[in-house]
Amino acid sequence: MKISLIAAIGENKVIGAKGDLPWHLPDDMKFFSTTTRGHYVLMGRKNYDSIPLKFRPLPGRPNIVVTRTNQINDQHVHVVNTIEKGIQLAREAREEELFIIGGGDIYRQTIGIADKLYITHVDASPDGDTHFPEFDISEYTKTTLEHHPMDDVHNFSFTICVYDKN
Ligand SMILES: NC(=O)c1ccc[n+]([C@@H]2O[C@H](COP(=O)([O-])OP(=O)(O)OC[C@H]3O[C@@H](n4cnc5c(N)ncnc54)[C@H](OP(=O)(O)O)[C@@H]3O)[C@@H](O)[C@H]2O)c1
Numbered sequence: 424m425k426i427s428l429i430a431a432i433g434e435n436k437v438i439g440a441k442g443d444l445p446w447h448l449p450d451d452m453k454f455f456s457t458t459t460r461g462h463y464v465l466m467g468r469k470n471y472d473s474i475p476l477k478f479r480p481l482p483g484r485p486n487i488v489v490t491r492t493n494q495i496n497d498q499h500v501h502v503v504n505t506i507e508k509g510i511q512l513a514r515e516a517r518e519e520e521l522f523i524i525g526g527g528d529i530y531r532q533t534i535g536i537a538d539k540l541y542i543t544h545v546d547a548s549p550d551g552d553t554h555f556p557e558f559d560i561s562e563y564t565k566t567t568l569e570h571h572p573m574d575d576v577h578n579f580s581f582t583i584c585v586y587d588k589n
Contacts, residue, residue, distance in 0.1 A: 424513065425520040426536055429455060431543035431581070432555045439526055439553030442473050448577050451543050458541060459522045460484055463513035465506070467529040468495065484522075487512060489529065506532055527553035534558055540586040547579040563588055 431451055432438055439445065460483045468490035471479065479497075480486035486500040487509040495502045503509045506529065513521040523533045534540075534556050540563065563586035573580040 424510075424518055425538045426510065426523065426533070427520055427539040427541060428523045428530055428534060428537045429458060429541040430525055430530060430555055431455075431545055433545050433547050433549055433551070435548040435551075436554045436557075437549055437551030438530075438555050439473075440549065440551035442469065444473075445549035445551050446545055446547060446579055448543070448545070448571075448579065448581060450571055450577065451545075451581060451583070454543070454583055455524075456481075459524065462520050462522050463487060463516065463518045464522045464524045465489065465509045465513070465529070466524045467526050468492075470524065470526040470529070471495065471500070473526075485513075485516070527555065531556045538588050541583070542586060543581050543583050545579050545581045546573075558586075560586070 430438055437445060463485045464481060465487040468488055471488045480500045488495050488500050488502050489506055489509055490502060491504055493502060493504060501512055503512060510521060523529060566585045568583040568585060570582045571577065571580060
């Protein structure tokens, strides 16, 4: 099973602010949705909490939520108390590509085992309290998928790239 991380990252590595995203990028959300749909997604409890009630669990894909305190009251998500158990759950379901969807705490603990990174580079350096971990670009082969300009509904321009581990 391939393990992939998918994230949108500012130039300053910021990914979150006060439990939310620091930008509004609907077309990147669409990319996230079409890329992950049909696949198991694994997220930290704080990321799960940040998803508006009407959008969670994320539809069309099994949701795994990692928490040490197990206070998720949603029978439609798989709740696990270690990341390894979440990965194992997806593997046993014969998932081909598991998506780790954040947030920062979970990215930091899994970037070392990821085979592939889907990174949206946002052309902004917003204030924030959550960051994507450092990674050594020389360990990956980078492919640029698309550039999206700023417009009326996207408050920043962005470029979507894929990094395959060498
Ligand atoms: N830009 C992006 O692409 C992107 C993507 C996702 C999220 N975000 C942003 O990131 C922020 C949230 O990230 P975060 O770093 O604060 O939190 P997080 O990674 O979403 O969740 C952290 C929580 O996960 C649980 N956890 C972490 N490691 C664990 C382990 N090894 N075993 C069991 N449970 C574990 C703990 O939950 P308990 O406290 O319940 O034990 C911990 O408090 C938000 O601002 C969100 O909007 C941004």
